[in-house]
Amino acid sequence: MVYLRPASGLTSFFRRSCFATCLSVAQVGGSSRCYSVRFPKKQNKTRENPRQQRRPKPAALRGPPKKPSRMLLSKRVIEPSEAQRSRFSHDDFRRQKQRVHEFKDRQSTTPLEIGPPNAGGFGVLQNIRPEDRIPLNATIARLDQFEALRILPVVRQAVYSRCLNDVETKKPTPIQSLAIQKLMKLAPASIRIAQLGLLPNKESEDAESDEDYYKRKLMRKNLSKLKPDLQTYLIAAETGSGKTLSYLIPLMSMLKEEELNNAPAIWGLDAKPYIRSVILVPTAELVKQVLAVVKDLCHDVKLSSAGLSQESSREAANNIARKQIDILVSTPVPLLKLIDRGQNSGLLSDCRKIIVDEADSLMDRSFKEKTLKLLHTPSRLEIAIFCSATIPKSFDFVLRKEYPAMTRIVAPHLHQIPRKITFSTVDTSSEPFYNDKRKALVQTLYNLDKHSSEPGKMKRIVVFMNHRESVDELVSYLTRLRIPAVGLTRDNTLDERSRMMREFRASSPSIKHGGVDLVSGEIQGLRILVTTDIFSRGIDMNGVRTVILYDVPFSSIDLIHRAGRTGRMGAKGRVILLAAKDELKPWLRGLGTAINKGQALV
Numbered sequence: 001m002v003y004l005r006p007a008s009g010l011t012s013f014f015r016r017s018c019f020a021t022c023l024s025v026a027q028v029g030g031s032s033r034c035y036s037v038r039f040p041k042k043q044n045k046t047r048e049n050p051r052q053q054r055r056p057k058p059a060a061l062r063g064p065p066k067k068p069s070r071m072l073l074s075k076r077v078i079e080p081s082e083a084q085r086s087r088f089s090h091d092d093f094r095r096q097k098q099r100v101h102e103f104k105d106r107q108s109t110t111p112l113e114i115g116p117p118n119a120g121g122f123g124v125l126q127n128i129r130p131e132d133r134i135p136l137n138a139t140i141a142r143l144d145q146f147e148a149l150r151i152l153p154v155v156r157q158a159v160y161s162r163c164l165n166d167v168e169t170k171k172p173t174p175i176q177s178l179a180i181q182k183l184m185k186l187a188p189a190s191i192r193i194a195q196l197g198l199l200p201n202k203e204s205e206d207a208e209s210d211e212d213y214y215k216r217k218l219m220r221k222n223l224s225k226l227k228p229d230l231q232t233y234l235i236a237a238e239t240g241s242g243k244t245l246s247y248l249i250p251l252m253s254m255l256k257e258e259e260l261n262n263a264p265a266i267w268g269l270d271a272k273p274y275i276r277s278v279i280l281v282p283t284a285e286l287v288k289q290v291l292a293v294v295k296d297l298c299h300d301v302k303l304s305s306a307g308l309s310q311e312s313s314r315e316a317a318n319n320i321a322r323k324q325i326d327i328l329v330s331t332p333v334p335l336l337k338l339i340d341r342g343q344n345s346g347l348l349s350d351c352r353k354i355i356v357d358e359a360d361s362l363m364d365r366s367f368k369e370k371t372l373k374l375l376h377t378p379s380r381l382e383i384a385i386f387c388s389a390t391i392p393k394s395f396d397f398v399l400r401k402e403y404p405a406m407t408r409i410v411a412p413h414l415h416q417i418p419r420k421i422t423f424s425t426v427d428t429s430s431e432p433f434y435n436d437k438r439k440a441l442v443q444t445l446y447n448l449d450k451h452s453s454e455p456g457k458m459k460r461i462v463v464f465m466n467h468r469e470s471v472d473e474l475v476s477y478l479t480r481l482r483i484p485a486v487g488l489t490r491d492n493t494l495d496e497r498s499r500m501m502r503e504f505r506a507s508s509p510s511i512k513h514g515g516v517d518l519v520s521g522e523i524q525g526l527r528i529l530v531t532t533d534i535f536s537r538g539i540d541m542n543g544v545r546t547v548i549l550y551d552v553p554f555s556s557i558d559l560i561h562r563a564g565r566t567g568r569m570g571a572k573g574r575v576i577l578l579a580a581k582d583e584l585k586p587w588l589r590g591l592g593t594a595i596n597k598g599q600a601l602v
């Protein structure tokens with residue numbers, strides 16, 4: 001038996017298998033031998049005959065010069081050197097440059113197809129087709145000023161002075177233009193009443209006969225018993241796009257317009273406690289944040305407001321039931337509890353507008369029943385607005401089932417990570433970390449401290465973890481290394497959380513030098529917040545530039561919300577994912593490229 005030896009590494013394997021064959025042959029009485037034959041090494045061929053040597057072609061036969069190759073994904077336009085330029089004709093060069101500019105990497109509309117069967121929590125978002133998104137077209141260009149929108153002047157003035165005081169050019173964001181325009185097309189109830197002739201005309205009031213007066217009064221009474229048609233809206237736009245004002249401005253305009261038309265008096269709200277509108281949010285933090293904006297605006301617009309969350313005392317909750325409130329900001333459970341207390345069962349009977357902020361979360365398995373119960377409680381509900389930065393498939397299904405006639409206002413860049421965020425991954429399994437994620441985090445923080453961005457400013461960094469039990473451990477590890485970090489989880493009381501968040505959100509103080517303090521040994525230029533998903537939704541962190549994802553998020557929804565704490569309102573941001581090689585499933589490896597190319601996640 002002869003075998004040809006292909007390479008030294010495999011020899012022993014072949015020898016062993018040959019030996020086994022020899023043995024088996026010997027056992028049955030035959031004979032065999034083992035040979036190995038070595039192939040000569042491949043030599044570089046040289047042409048010995050000078051006649052065979054390749055000669056350069058004459059210039060006339062050579063054709064046009066070769067174009068330099070280009071990386072497909074590179075955003076950089078490679079300017080040819082002077083020497084290269086002289087080899088191109090001008091037209092060639094212009095065409096080539098144009099082609100590079102045509103590569104619109106952040107405009108891609110094809111979603112990143114990372115779906116089932118093995119994509120974990122990725123693949124849960126609804127694939128919104130381009131035709132279902134409202135294009136950024138002439139409508140938005142036409143409505144790029146608050147003055148072009150139908151808003152009451154007093155509300156507009158309050159927005160300018162209270163919310164956009166620091167902003168140089170005060171103009172609505174695309175989702176604000178679209179939402180305000182659509183919502184304000186609705187004639188408020190009071191105007192409809194006036195159109196029906198139920199409100200007295202100022203001039204004809206005196207001349208009105210008794211018969212007409214009583215007829216009008218009767219019609220008004222009958223009308224107040226009628227259940228109005230419910231109008232439902234979905235406002236969906238990327239994180240940090242100004243969704244809060246996109247529903248607050250129309251809400252306040254409508255409430256105020258109703259007051260100016262004397263509608264509350266017509267509805268008989270003069271003498272009794274009422275709640276005219278409710279904004280539902282999922283957490284106590286969001287109650288605080290949204291209520292702060294509402295209170296600011298209400299101060300100027302002259303409307304009343306209140307907040308209710310699981311942190312509110314029983315007395316504070318009971319007080320709400322005794323007041324006349326135009327806008328109540330609340331989480332679902334405490335509001336349901338308040339209504340369930342016998343004497344308050346009619347608390348929402350005059351509520352005509354409900355807004356469900358972070359609606360995908362409030363319509364998920366844990367909240368859905370409670371939210372729907374609240375939506376079905378007011379008998380005179382006129383408008384329900386659902387507002388969200390993500391549309392998971394399950395949420396889309398519930399909306400289609402419960403509100404098939406819903407008007408959808410979906411921004412063109414929904415499910416994309418905002419344009420100015422750069423996404424990168426640190427492989428924690430490679431040298432020098434060798435699967436020690438904490439080391440990788442420290443190295444990343446050190447690099448960020450040294451980085452030239454935000455010069456002379458304290459850099460604020462948010463680190464997201466999947467489990468709150470791990471937060472304290474990581475914070476004490478960082479503190480031991482004299483890296484200033486605070487942990488913020490559901491285990492802290494609301495007061496603690498508010499205080500820590502206030503300190504973290506306070507604008508970055510200026511610092512003279514970065515690096516390490518020689519006396520305390522502390523890294524001076526960083527302020528680090530380690531937290532979980534409790535702070536990933538809706539919280540406005542006031543110009544945070546860096547988000548570190550210490551754990552791979554459970555789903556694309558979590559990824560979008562966590563990343564959305566930076567890069568808000570067109571500001572720059574960076575998201576760094578720390579992941580070991582075995583965590584980086586094939587569909588996760590392409591994530592950075594897809595995000596940086598502007599693909600929508602599903």
Ligand SMILES: Nc1ncnc2c1ncn2[C@@H]1O[C@H](COP(=O)(O)OP(=O)(O)OP(=O)(O)O)[C@@H](O)[C@H]1O
Binds near residue numbers: 172173241540
């Ligand atoms: N037209 C505007 N011009 C400039 N800044 C604005 C404008 N509208 C809102 N902002 C500011 O942008 C920030 C983000 O707004 P907001 O919190 O409403 O975003 P969001 O879309 O609700 O984000 P998320 O999806 O994370 O909840 C806020 O600080 C807000 O004051």
